[in-house]
Amino acid sequence: MKASQSITSIALLGTARDVPFPEAPYKVLEAPWRTIDTQDRPRAVLQAAALEASALRSGAQLVQNIPLSEKAPLEARSHSPAPAATALQRMLAGDFSQGIPEWLRTADEAQLIAPFRLLPDLLDRGQRDRTLRPLISRIAGQRGIWLARQQVQWEWLLQSTSVEDAEWENGSPDKRIAWLRQIRQSDPEKATESITAEWVNESADFREAITQLAATCPHPCEEVWLENLALKERRQSTRDAATNALARIPNSAFLKRTTARIQQILRYRRSGLSKVLSLNPPETLATEWINDGIRAKPPQGTGEKAWWMRQVLSQAPIQQWAAILDLSLEQIFKAKLDPDWTEVIEQAWLESIQRFPEAECIEGICVRMAKQANKQNTPQLSQILPRCLQQVDRNTLASLLEKLPLSKELLIVLLTKLRPALCPKLQPKLSRLLEECWKDKQLYLTRPDAIALAYCIRPEAITPTLQTIAKLPELSSVAEAFANTLEFRNSYLPHLLKPVSKK
Amino acid sequence: MLTPDQVTALAPDASSLKAGNALATDRKWQSLGKDEEVIWGLAKGSGKNPYQTRVSLQDLAYKCTCPSRKFPCKHALGLMLLYANSPEAFTENERPEWVSEWLSSRKEREEKATKRAASTTSKPKDEKAAAKRAAKKSARIDDGIQHLEQVLFDIIRNGLAQETLTENSYWENLARRLIDSQAPGLAGYVRRLGEIPLSGLNWETQLLHELGSLHLLIEAYSKLSKLAPDLRSEIQQLIGSTPSKEELLKEKGFEDQWFVAARTTSEQDRLTTSATWLYGSQSKKWALKLEFSAQPSRPVEHWPLGSTVATELVFYPGLAPDRVLPRNAAASAQANNPRPTPNGDFQQLLANYSAQLALNPWRTRMPCYLSAQPVSHDRQQYLIDRNGDGLRWKASTKEVAMMHSLSGGHCVDLCALWNGQHLTILSLADGHTWLSLDSLVI
Numbered sequence: 001m002k003a004s005q006s007i008t009s010i011a012l013l014g015t016a017r018d019v020p021f022p023e024a025p026y027k028v029l030e031a032p033w034r035t036i037d038t039q040d041r042p043r044a045v046l047q048a049a050a051l052e053a054s055a056l057r058s059g060a061q062l063v064q065n066i067p068l069s070e071k072a073p074l075e076a077r078s079h080s081p082a083p084a085a086t087a088l089q090r091m092l093a094g095d096f097s098q099g100i101p102e103w104l105r106t107a108d109e110a111q112l113i114a115p116f117r118l119l120p121d122l123l124d125r126g127q128r129d130r131t132l133r134p135l136i137s138r139i140a141g142q143r144g145i146w147l148a149r150q151q152v153q154w155e156w157l158l159q160s161t162s163v164e165d166a167e168w169e170n171g172s173p174d175k176r177i178a179w180l181r182q183i184r185q186s187d188p189e190k191a192t193e194s195i196t197a198e199w200v201n202e203s204a205d206f207r208e209a210i211t212q213l214a215a216t217c218p219h220p221c222e223e224v225w226l227e228n229l230a231l232k233e234r235r236q237s238t239r240d241a242a243t244n245a246l247a248r249i250p251n252s253a254f255l256k257r258t259t260a261r262i263q264q265i266l267r268y269r270r271s272g273l274s275k276v277l278s279l280n281p282p283e284t285l286a287t288e289w290i291n292d293g294i295r296a297k298p299p300q301g302t303g304e305k306a307w308w309m310r311q312v313l314s315q316a317p318i319q320q321w322a323a324i325l326d327l328s329l330e331q332i333f334k335a336k337l338d339p340d341w342t343e344v345i346e347q348a349w350l351e352s353i354q355r356f357p358e359a360e361c362i363e364g365i366c367v368r369m370a371k372q373a374n375k376q377n378t379p380q381l382s383q384i385l386p387r388c389l390q391q392v393d394r395n396t397l398a399s400l401l402e403k404l405p406l407s408k409e410l411l412i413v414l415l416t417k418l419r420p421a422l423c424p425k426l427q428p429k430l431s432r433l434l435e436e437c438w439k440d441k442q443l444y445l446t447r448p449d450a451i452a453l454a455y456c457i458r459p460e461a462i463t464p465t466l467q468t469i470a471k472l473p474e475l476s477s478v479a480e481a482f483a484n485t486l487e488f489r490n491s492y493l494p495h496l497l498k499p500v501s502k503k
Numbered sequence: 504m505l506t507p508d509q510v511t512a513l514a515p516d517a518s519s520l521k522a523g524n525a526l527a528t529d530r531k532w533q534s535l536g537k538d539e540e541v542i543w544g545l546a547k548g549s550g551k552n553p554y555q556t557r558v559s560l561q562d563l564a565y566k567c568t569c570p571s572r573k574f575p576c577k578h579a580l581g582l583m584l585l586y587a588n589s590p591e592a593f594t595e596n597e598r599p600e601w602v603s604e605w606l607s608s609r610k611e612r613e614e615k616a617t618k619r620a621a622s623t624t625s626k627p628k629d630e631k632a633a634a635k636r637a638a639k640k641s642a643r644i645d646d647g648i649q650h651l652e653q654v655l656f657d658i659i660r661n662g663l664a665q666e667t668l669t670e671n672s673y674w675e676n677l678a679r680r681l682i683d684s685q686a687p688g689l690a691g692y693v694r695r696l697g698e699i700p701l702s703g704l705n706w707e708t709q710l711l712h713e714l715g716s717l718h719l720l721i722e723a724y725s726k727l728s729k730l731a732p733d734l735r736s737e738i739q740q741l742i743g744s745t746p747s748k749e750e751l752l753k754e755k756g757f758e759d760q761w762f763v764a765a766r767t768t769s770e771q772d773r774l775t776t777s778a779t780w781l782y783g784s785q786s787k788k789w790a791l792k793l794e795f796s797a798q799p800s801r802p803v804e805h806w807p808l809g810s811t812v813a814t815e816l817v818f819y820p821g822l823a824p825d826r827v828l829p830r831n832a833a834a835s836a837q838a839n840n841p842r843p844t845p846n847g848d849f850q851q852l853l854a855n856y857s858a859q860l861a862l863n864p865w866r867t868r869m870p871c872y873l874s875a876q877p878v879s880h881d882r883q884q885y886l887i888d889r890n891g892d893g894l895r896w897k898a899s900t901k902e903v904a905m906m907h908s909l910s911g912g913h914c915v916d917l918c919a920l921w922n923g924q925h926l927t928i929l930s931l932a933d934g935h936t937w938l939s940l941d942s943l944v945i
Binding site for chain 2: 007008011012014015016041042043045046047049050051052054055056058059060062063064065066067068069071072079082086094099115116117119120142143146147150151182217329341389466469483484487491
């Protein structure tokens with residue numbers, strides 16, 4: 001390129017300056033170069049440039065010996081059919097994007113994978129939205145894993161794939177967590193050893209991530225590091241995760257201590273003709289309680305003792321109460337509460353089911369609340385009930401919704417916020433509710449609510465619902481949005497539910 | 504056949520397309536009908552009477568009674584999208600009067616236009632006046648070229664480091680001057696020069712090379728009368744004088760099963776240009792079909808990307824020409840025909856490009872249809888063919904991610920353009936689907 005720079009440097013400076021004309025930059029150009037009349041400098045420079053341009057364009061060389069990347073394995077699953085892929089493309093571009101979880105779930109149930117051309121957008125979406133990651137992981141296929149191995153930002157997808165032992169020593173935080181998740185399942189003792197050996201060298205963030213891993217399904221062998229290391233952390237969220245984990249280990253020392261504390265403060269005493277659930281708080285907060293994650297200073301507006309009680313009571317699953325009081329769960333949730341402690345006990349129940357989301361406890365609390373519902377507390381329950389119910393899986397949720405004595409307003413709130421997989425029994429209830437919405441102006445439905453409700457309609461009920469709507473003399477903009485969403489779902493669901501055979 | 508992509512390309516803007524998509528459901532139409540020539544529908548609107556919408560399947564011409572000033576309106580787009588996605592929704596098959604009237608008025612207009620054209624061509628040609636016009640045009644071109652040559656010399660004399668060269672207005676003014684001189688080809692060349700300054704490393708060298716090629720063209724034009732007919736015709740087209748379509752259609756064409764390999768759309772001065780690269784399944788020849796449309800309307804493309812068309816294409820005269828005119832622009836395209844097997848490689852591409860440059864030094868790009876895989880190496884992007892040979896690939900980050908996703912370390916069938924320095928991928932296969940890379944990375 002030295003010679004090329006020479007002709008360029010003449011052109012850069014301008015031929016008004018007297019600079020010697022350069023030699024031909026390439027051997028192949030020597031003969032034509034000699035025919036250039038260098039007396040007329042501007043013309044000569046342009047002619048030389050034309051020669052050089054032609055030589056460079058026609059003389060490009062092949063690049064060889066570039067190492068190729070490893071080939072992605074073949075897919076075991078079929079690709080989603082074209083109409084379904086087109087719909088997903090529209091959703092990823094922003095149209096009807098609320099339907100993405102449903103698309104992913106349905107494709108996974110039909111044993112399909114996403115089209116390769118949509119994987120970059122899908123993995124980017126998963127990077128931004130953690131809630132979608134488990135669904136994306138299932139339909140990204142081998143190609144998704146192959147891509148994630150090449151792009152650091154998509155490494156979260158590798159958490160469910162096999163990870164080499166060396167990653168624990170040298171890998172990125174995502175890969176180390178993936179290794180730990182894998183080894184906790186196959187060899188929990190080895191995982192415990194590795195965690196214990198490295199604990200002091202880890203960052204606070206990573207220590208929290210490790211503890212969160214154990215929080216939902218701890219192995220008994222993990223009690224030692226949870227009790228001696230994680231529970232002694234300065235970071236409150238790590239200590240909370242440790243207490244969640246320890247409370248799940250049967251016969252753990254922590255569970256025994258917590259049960260003893262609950263036994264100490266919980267009373268089921270006679271009050272007049274009936275018995276009430278009451279509390280007997282201690283006067284001071286013992287150091288052992290603080291060591292077990294109980295915070296001394298209450299948030300603003302909460303009394304000290306109420307705050308301690310709430311924390312202690314929610315540190316163990318509500319089933320522990322049943323064992324302590326020798327009552328069934330049903331009896332506990334039906335029990336009268338001491339008016340002085342009602343708010344604390346109910347708050348403790350809600351916090352307990354956030355930590356230990358057992359379906360029968362959630363059902364018990366929700367039935368109790370739904371029975372107490374009236375016009376005044378509906379807005380409050382509209383906040384609380386979805387928080388309780390979002391802990392259960394979509395199928396349990398559907399059957400719970402069927403059992404709960406809910407008003408129309410509360411049912412709409414729960415359906416729009418939680419979008420359960422409706423069971424066939426609940427579907428007619430929803431259809432009647434919608435018919436009332438279109439006719440009854442009192443039952444107000446917002447546009448986002450209508451779109452969310454459209455995702456509650458079971459696939460087989462979409463066409464009949466659309467037929468019902470088509471009979472309406474006039475459609476409000478809200479009903480129009482509902483119908484548009486249903487039509488969009490109908491454009492891809494039949495293809496996902498009846499997939500074509502593998503290519 | 505009509506595909507959603509074809510309809511999408513017709514949409515005047517994104518909001519019209521969105522509104523059209525919302526109307527692509529039979530619930531929004533009072534009635535829907537079709538026959539071999541036309542589709543029609545009564546769209547439920549806010550007014551008392553439904554809007555009457557009809558679209559000709561021959562040339563995708565449309566008419567709607569709605570007051571929209573968008574062309575096509577959302578109703579025409581919705582009707583076409585609905586037909587592309589669910590033709591079975593069009594249950595009527597007896598043309599209403601308002602459809603028949605529209606078709607017959609169109610037919611009348613076409614007949615009148617044909618008659619007018621025939622009467623113009625049958626008129627005895629005034630040779631003297633024609634020669635006078637040609638001489639006048641030639642003088643104006645000469646004048647423009649002389650001015651351009653002087654500008655090139657001035658640039659070289661004063662040096663490429665002048666600040667004015669980095670201003671787009673400098674090149675735009677020069678291009679306008681060339682358009683006034685009836686040399687639109689040169690004007691386009693100059694506009695492309697305006698994109699080079701400050702566009703990357705070594706832009707000065709790139710600009711100098713392009714100035715050199717432009718100067719070579721000017722020198723060739725000055726010797727026009729002494730050149731061989733093909734070279735003369737090539738130079739005249741590069742300057743901006745294209746042969747008339749009527750004259751061109753008198754020439755013999757080239758028949759093949761043409762694979763619609765790539766399509767790009769560009770906009771300049773309120774003119775939209777759609778460039779379609781066609782690949783001959785048997786001949787392995789490349790052909791470039793250009794369609795132009797003044798905005799706000801968009802060029803109508805009858806041949807969807809990835810389809811094949813058995814038809815005759817007439818090549819424009821020139822040196823190794825690729826631009827074509829279809830003898831029958833409405834020839835029907837087949838979507839389900841298998842794609843031709845790509846059989847080229849990069850070695851062959853470089854050899855072909857060198858051979859073409861030897862004939863025509865102004866050839867700026869060469870299409871190829873082959874199998875290759877993307878590889879990132881030393882922060883550079885390459886495409887590697889089946890033989891393991893690689894060429895530089897110019898791509899955005901999104902394009903790189905998309906290509907890797909589609910390839911998965913395997914070779915992918917693709918259509919790309921080579922410009923002597925790097926490849927640009929235009930379209931590629933995803934399984935059985937042939938897609939434009941642009942449409943995937945929006």
